[in-house]
Amino acid sequence: MSTLIDLAGVTKVFGSGAGAVHAFGPVDMTIEDGEFISLLGPSGCGKSTLMLMIAGLLGITKGEITLAGRNVTGPQTDIGIMFQDNTLVPWRTVRGNIDLQLEMRGIDPASREDDVEELLRSVHLEDFQERFPHELSGGMQQRAAFCQAMVHKPKTMLLDEPLGKLDAMTRENIRKDLQSLWMQKRPTVVFVTHSIEEAIQLSTRVAVITPRPGRIERIIDIDLPFPRDFDVKSSPEFTAYVRETQEIFRNYGVI
Amino acid sequence: MASSDKPSLLMRASDTIVRSWMFIAFFIGFFLFWEYAVVWFDIPRYILTPPSLIVQKGAADLDRLLYYTYVTGLETVLGYVVAIVLALPIGLAIAFSTILRRTIYPFLVCIEMVPKIAFAPLFISWLGFGLLPKVIIVFLVCFFPIVLNAILAFNSLSEELTRFARSTGASAWTTFLKIRLPAALPQCFVGFKYAAINATVGAAIAEFIGSDEGLGFYIQIVTGNMRPDLAFAGIFFLTLLGLGLFGIVTLAERLLIPWHISVRRTTH
Numbered sequence: 194m195s196t197l198i199d200l201a202g203v204t205k206v207f208g209s210g211a212g213a214v215h216a217f218g219p220v221d222m223t224i225e226d227g228e229f230i231s232l233l234g235p236s237g238c239g240k241s242t243l244m245l246m247i248a249g250l251l252g253i254t255k256g257e258i259t260l261a262g263r264n265v266t267g268p269q270t271d272i273g274i275m276f277q278d279n280t281l282v283p284w285r286t287v288r289g290n291i292d293l294q295l296e297m298r299g300i301d302p303a304s305r306e307d308d309v310e311e312l313l314r315s316v317h318l319e320d321f322q323e324r325f326p327h328e329l330s331g332g333m334q335q336r337a338a339f340c341q342a343m344v345h346k347p348k349t350m351l352l353d354e355p356l357g358k359l360d361a362m363t364r365e366n367i368r369k370d371l372q373s374l375w376m377q378k379r380p381t382v383v384f385v386t387h388s389i390e391e392a393i394q395l396s397t398r399v400a401v402i403t404p405r406p407g408r409i410e411r412i413i414d415i416d417l418p419f420p421r422d423f424d425v426k427s428s429p430e431f432t433a434y435v436r437e438t439q440e441i442f443r444n445y446g447v448i
Numbered sequence: 449m450a451s452s453d454k455p456s457l458l459m460r461a462s463d464t465i466v467r468s469w470m471f472i473a474f475f476i477g478f479f480l481f482w483e484y485a486v487v488w489f490d491i492p493r494y495i496l497t498p499p500s501l502i503v504q505k506g507a508a509d510l511d512r513l514l515y516y517t518y519v520t521g522l523e524t525v526l527g528y529v530v531a532i533v534l535a536l537p538i539g540l541a542i543a544f545s546t547i548l549r550r551t552i553y554p555f556l557v558c559i560e561m562v563p564k565i566a567f568a569p570l571f572i573s574w575l576g577f578g579l580l581p582k583v584i585i586v587f588l589v590c591f592f593p594i595v596l597n598a599i600l601a602f603n604s605l606s607e608e609l610t611r612f613a614r615s616t617g618a619s620a621w622t623t624f625l626k627i628r629l630p631a632a633l634p635q636c637f638v639g640f641k642y643a644a645i646n647a648t649v650g651a652a653i654a655e656f657i658g659s660d661e662g663l664g665f666y667i668q669i670v671t672g673n674m675r676p677d678l679a680f681a682g683i684f685f686l687t688l689l690g691l692g693l694f695g696i697v698t699l700a701e702r703l704l705i706p707w708h709i710s711v712r713r714t715t716h
């Protein structure tokens with residue numbers, strides 16, 4: 194495996210002078226090609242900020258980010274980003290929103306019809322493709338947003354709390370789907386979440402971030418076999434990882 | 449899906465009927481009260497006439513009323529259309545140019561404070577009694593709400609959508625066509641509708657000040673002749689004109705941004 198994303202002394206300060214907010218860093222970290230890494234941390238610790246900096250959509254105050262060997266100085270267009278607030282536009286249907294990603298990239302949606310169908314089926318939205326976003330539940334909107342973010346088949350995915358608004362059952366289902374998708378295609382995934390179990394179930398590594406200003410407290414290698422189904426989740430090893438992580442948050446006083 | 453949609457649709461329909469039934473009853477009640485109050489309180493005819501007489505006398509003068517409706521309608525529509533045609537590109541330019549936003553925009557906001565109608569006598573003294581000064585006044589009344597709402601519309605794209613657009617690497621033009629423009633339409637229509645309501649007001653006042661035809665002229669003349677019945681008939685046609693323009697704009701809104709209307713419908 195080779196390094197895909199390299200963070201060197203990455204720091205973000207919003208504003209300047211007396212009103213400056215030190216939101217994140219300094220952080221050094223490398224993310225390998227093909228790994229599934231979770232960013233786990235309390236609200237406001239800078240997870241979204243970090244994702245936006247990796248995507249080149251937010252300036253870095255200090256430090257450097259390298260993506261696939263190149264310095265990140267502007268928007269990165271060959272990755273897939275799922276933003277924390279979904280980017281579905283209200284004037285297009287689910288299908289139209291997915292096509293929007295292609296159209297913006299100058300790709301004719303007609304040439305990708307089969308891919309879109311498959312993507313919609315994989316998140317069980319095939320019967321809702323002609324619906325408008327406001328006709329969908331929050332969870333369905335999130336799944337549609339996932340399709341929108343992934344339709345151009347990026348090899349690197351930045352997912353900012355993609356399962357945040359889902360109910361426990363759907364959440365479990367989508368985790369399973371996400372895991373098999375990752376096992377099949379082996380994209381590099383940076384996954385933001387609040388859920389300790391989710392992070393451990395899905396990831397090869399979990400980066401635990403401190404409260405603001407966010408720093409990496411510990412990076413935990415999750416050495417469990419894939420797929421991590423019900424049996425793995427009830428194993429003592431899994432529980433040990435959960436305890437280890439909870440311990441860190443208990444020390445911060447956030448749980 | 450369809451079966452779960454039906455009862456709510458039916459309920460909504462019956463809801464609307466109940467609400468508008470009360471409204472219609474109130475409306476009829478209002479005119480009945482007017483009709484009989486004039487008789488009961490023995491109000492002289494040169495002060496106020498009952499609605500039945502307005503209809504009767506208005507019908508007798510229908511040719512003149514219809515022609516004047518056409519005259520005022522032409523002034524209104526011309527001024528309104530010119531306002532849209534000029535305000536949209538200017539609004540766009542201001543929204544996307546920092547220099548214009550720092551120079552012309554504050555200037556426009558200052559002028560917006562001036563009651564445009566106050567310019568009416570000046571324009572009429574400069575340009576005479578004809579069509580042009582009325583069109584200019586309607587234009588002035590309509591231009592500002594349209595341009596200010598357009599600037600707001602094109603400047604208020606959500607941060608998330610801005611980022612999404614940048615992450616795709618799309619050109620500014622593609623981003624404009626596929627995201628900025630459709631996202632701006634609802635706010636633009638706020639301006640169009642506000643202007644549509646005020647357009648006939650502008651035309652009527654301009655005609656009060658100096659004209660020899662049109663509904664404003666008519667209302668002023670017949671009022672001077674102690675004919676409130678005909679004045680009300682003129683007001684009725686002026687109202688129809690305003691409603692007509694507003695109706696067309698609302699129809700255009702439904703056609704252009706059905707998604708927005710439907711959002712509003714389900715949230716209420």
Ligand SMILES: Nc1ncnc2c1ncn2[C@@H]1O[C@H](COP(=O)(O)OP(=O)(O)OP(=O)(O)O)[C@@H](O)[C@H]1O
Pocket residue numbers: 207208214216234235236237238239240241242243277405
């Ligand atoms: N544009 C901004 N201006 C000033 N401060 C900001 C800005 N954006 C974020 N912040 C601050 O930076 C910190 C990190 O924000 P960020 O959105 O990255 O947190 P997060 O970890 O994603 O939180 P959550 O889990 O709630 O989404 C927060 O304290 C926030 O107040």
Ligand SMILES: [Mg+2]
Pocket residue numbers: 240241242277353
């Ligand atoms: Mg966040």
